[in-house]
Structures are given as structure tokens and as C-alpha cells.
Amino acid sequence: MPTAVWRSLPLLGNERLDAQHRALQGEVQRLAEDIHSKRSAEHLEASLALISQRTIEHFHTEEDLMKAHGDPGRILHADLHRELILQVRRIQYAAAKGEPLRDAVPEFLGDWFQEHVQKVDLEHGAYLRES
Numbered sequence: 001m002p003t004a005v006w007r008s009l010p011l012l013g014n015e016r017l018d019a020q021h022r023a024l025q026g027e028v029q030r031l032a033e034d035i036h037s038k039r040s041a042e043h044l045e046a047s048l049a050l051i052s053q054r055t056i057e058h059f060h061t062e063e064d065l066m067k068a069h070g071d072p073g074r075i076l077h078a079d080l081h082r083e084l085i086l087q088v089r090r091i092q093y094a095a096a097k098g099e100p101l102r103d104a105v106p107e108f109l110g111d112w113f114q115e116h117v118q119k120v121d122l123e124h125g126a127y128l129r130e131s
């Protein structure tokens with residue numbers, strides 16, 4: 001079982017964003033468990049599609065807040081979000097062509113979220129204090 005997925009994410013102090021982070025982490029954990037219990041490729045692809053959709057929704061929430069608060073780092077931050085979405089799309093494309101979803105996928109996602117929340121979301125504090 002990937003360890004990175006199980007570490008708790010740092011809190012930002014913004015209820016909405018923290019709840020979204022928690023929900024995403026839960027989805028990634030479920031995907032890791034489902035891969036471990038050898039669920040069908042169809043089931044795993046549906047879980048990944050849900051993670052992808054929720055991630056996009058979360059990124060929109062963050063980007064709207066950054067815009068509303070005039071966060072100067074918002075363009076670079078949004079670029080990092082887009083890069084992740086492209087990577088997830090590549091994984092989905094490979095899965096659709098028959099490449100099985102392995103442990104490496106939730107491991108990658110867990111590590112990405114851990115590092116991103118810690119190093120990027122937390123660093124840009126101004127937009128987090130939603131009024």
C-alpha cells in the first residue's frame with residue numbers, strides 16, 4: 001500500500017479547500033485499495049475519472065480564490081494545476097488503451113498532492129483567507 005497516500009495533508013485554514021483536499025485524498029486512497037483488491041479495470045477507470053473531475057473542480061475553486069484575492073503567484077500556480085490534469089489525462093488515455101492501472105498511479109497522485117499542498121498551496125497564503 002503506498003505510504004504517501006496515507007500521510008495527512010497540511011491544513012490551509014480554509015474550510016472549503018481543506019474539505020476538498022480531504023475528499024481528494026480519500027478518493028486516491030480508495031483507488032489504491034481498489035487496485036490492491038484487484039477490482040475490474042472498468043471500476044478503476046471510473047474511480048480515476050472521478051478523481052480527475054474532483055481535481056478539476058478543486059483547482060477551479062483555488063484559482064477563483066486566487067483571482068478574487070489578486071494572488072500574484074496565481075498564473076504559475078494554475079500552470080502546475082494544468083500540468084497535473086494533463087498527466088492524469090495521459091494515464092486515462094493509456095488505461096483506455098488497455099494499460100492496467102497499477103499502484104504507481106495512486107502513489108504518484110498521493111505524492112503530488114502532498115508536495116503541492118505543502119509547497120504551493122500553503123505558500124500562497126493570501127488567497128486562502130477567504131472572507
Ligand SMILES: [Fe+2]
Nearest residue numbers: 021062117121
Ligand atoms: Fe489544493
Ligand SMILES: [Fe+2]
Nearest residue numbers: 062116120121
Ligand atoms: Fe493548488
